[in-house]
Amino acid sequence: MSELGTVTFGLLLIAAAVGGAAVLTWFERRLLGIWQDRYGPDRLGPLGIGQVVADMLKLLTKDDWVPPFSDRFVFVFAPTAIVVAMLLGFAVVPFAPQLYVLDINIGLLFFLGMTSLAVYSVLLGGLASNNKYALLGGLRSAAQMVSYEVFMGLSLMGVVMLTGSFSLRAIVEAQRDLWYCVPQVLGLFTFLIAGIAESHRLPFDLPEAEHELTAGFHTEYGGMKFAMFMLGEYLGLILISCMITTLFFGGWLGPWLPPLLWFCLKTFALICFFVLLRGAIPRPRYDQLMTLGWKYMLPLTLLNLVLTGALALLLEGQRHV
Amino acid sequence: MTDAVTSLWPFLVYVVAVLLLVATMLGLSFVLGQRRANRATNMPFESGVLSVGSPQIHIAVEFYLVAIFFVIFDLETVFIFAWAVAFFELGWEGFIAVLVFIAILAVALVYELSTGALDWGVKTRAGAPRPESRQPQEEQH
Numbered sequence: 001m002s003e004l005g006t007v008t009f010g011l012l013l014i015a016a017a018v019g020g021a022a023v024l025t026w027f028e029r030r031l032l033g034i035w036q037d038r039y040g041p042d043r044l045g046p047l048g049i050g051q052v053v054a055d056m057l058k059l060l061t062k063d064d065w066v067p068p069f070s071d072r073f074v075f076v077f078a079p080t081a082i083v084v085a086m087l088l089g090f091a092v093v094p095f096a097p098q099l100y101v102l103d104i105n106i107g108l109l110f111f112l113g114m115t116s117l118a119v120y121s122v123l124l125g126g127l128a129s130n131n132k133y134a135l136l137g138g139l140r141s142a143a144q145m146v147s148y149e150v151f152m153g154l155s156l157m158g159v160v161m162l163t164g165s166f167s168l169r170a171i172v173e174a175q176r177d178l179w180y181c182v183p184q185v186l187g188l189f190t191f192l193i194a195g196i197a198e199s200h201r202l203p204f205d206l207p208e209a210e211h212e213l214t215a216g217f218h219t220e221y222g223g224m225k226f227a228m229f230m231l232g233e234y235l236g237l238i239l240i241s242c243m244i245t246t247l248f249f250g251g252w253l254g255p256w257l258p259p260l261l262w263f264c265l266k267t268f269a270l271i272c273f274f275v276l277l278r279g280a281i282p283r284p285r286y287d288q289l290m291t292l293g294w295k296y297m298l299p300l301t302l303l304n305l306v307l308t309g310a311l312a313l314l315l316e317g318q319r320h321v
Numbered sequence: 322m323t324d325a326v327t328s329l330w331p332f333l334v335y336v337v338a339v340l341l342l343v344a345t346m347l348g349l350s351f352v353l354g355q356r357r358a359n360r361a362t363n364m365p366f367e368s369g370v371l372s373v374g375s376p377q378i379h380i381a382v383e384f385y386l387v388a389i390f391f392v393i394f395d396l397e398t399v400f401i402f403a404w405a406v407a408f409f410e411l412g413w414e415g416f417i418a419v420l421v422f423i424a425i426l427a428v429a430l431v432y433e434l435s436t437g438a439l440d441w442g443v444k445t446r447a448g449a450p451r452p453e454s455r456q457p458q459e460e461q462h
Contacts, residue, residue, distance in 0.1 A: 007331045061355060063354050068363050083343055087339045131365045132376045142384075161405045164407070164409055223354055228343070286441065287440075294390070305423070309420075316409065
């Protein structure tokens with residue numbers, strides 16, 4: 001693809017990602033409504049999709065308030081960090097064989113780096129607010145994200161071992177015969193859990209935990225700055241779904257349909273799965289969450305690495321004999 | 322690697338576009354937002370209760386421990402990353418080397434867990450009184 005084409009695609013991608021995240025706020029409420037036997041927002045426009053526009057207008061006209069007792073610069077900076085980091089993460093996702101903004105041989109590391117940057121947003125937001133609830137929420141989420149990040153990268157190493165590359169396009173190409181969700185089922189499981197915890201979605205939304213911390217790290221936030229935290233969270237959800245599609249479900253690969261459509265279909269199915277998780281699983285207690293991370297998921301990830309290594313080398317040896 | 326350099330500037334345009342978008346969002350809400358000042362507008366929100374004392378409270382030491390463990394185990398992942406990308410070239414020798422490495426870390430993790438460093442809320446470390454209800458569970462280890 002020409003460079004001008006890549007630039008155009010990049011701008012379209014930003015629009016699609018932000019628009020997708022906005023529509024997802026409505027879509028999630030509708031889906032949850034269906035699963036919980038109620039309607040959800042259905043008043044504005046067909047199926048209630050006008051709710052997205054109404055919410056946006058409302059948030060834009062809310063008081064742009066920076067608390068006088070806060071650290072003003074950091075308070076404004078914190079919500080922007082998560083949006084920027086998540087949108088930059090989208091740059092390395094290969095949507096189709098020639099459809100990407102940035103193709104680097106360390107694409108996977110770039111993605112991991114960008115998702116780790118999101119922790120700054122939550123921690124700084126909590127610290128800068130100078131509010132007890134916000135501080136506790138910020139600390140909790142920093143500890144949670146840091147704990148789950150340890151095995152988030154490790155859970156993907158099975159995929160890297162089998163491919164021999166950090167390049168996301170090479171990883172997709174290597175799945176022509178068999179999607180990695182079969183040989184790397186343990187890796188998929190651990191990455192899924194790490195991904196939910198990193199984007200602090202509902203079963204793991206301890207940082208926000210409404211009934212004990214009012215709203216956690218964004219207690220003092222309102223209007224557009226609050227919306228940016230939410231935007232970052234939904235962008236994170238889409239990004240994680242895109243990455244799971246790329247790494248474990250063969251990315252754009254698939255028969256008959258065009259590659260981009262396959263990619264979008266798989267990502268959409270994963271997003272629905274994440275919403276269903278939110279509707280199905282209750283929130284664990286904080287110490288249970290940390291125990292799950294360190295005592296079960298981390299050893300499981302290491303076990304996956306050792307098993308993958310041993311089996312791959314055994315099979316490779318047999319092929320050469 | 323030459324094409325990597327030429328294909329970098331679309332990404333730079335992308336970065337600038339992202340920053341512009343964020344700046345626009347903040348700017349628009351600054352211009353469009355309403356202004357109001359009521360009696361309690363500029364007070365910290367604590368569910369309607371007046372705030373008492375400094376918000377910079379003492380925090381539980383577990384958070385600090387988690388941060389330290391993160392540094393240790395994240396360093397471990399860096400070494401494993403380097404091995405994973407050259408997995409088939411290194412073959413069995415590399416695999417056994419990493420196996421030893423992982424075993425050492427697993428021992429560290431088991432030690433860490435057995436000292437109660439990750440037991441949230443229940444203080445079982447030296448110096449703290451040992452809660453009676455925890456003791457039967459501890460003896461199983």
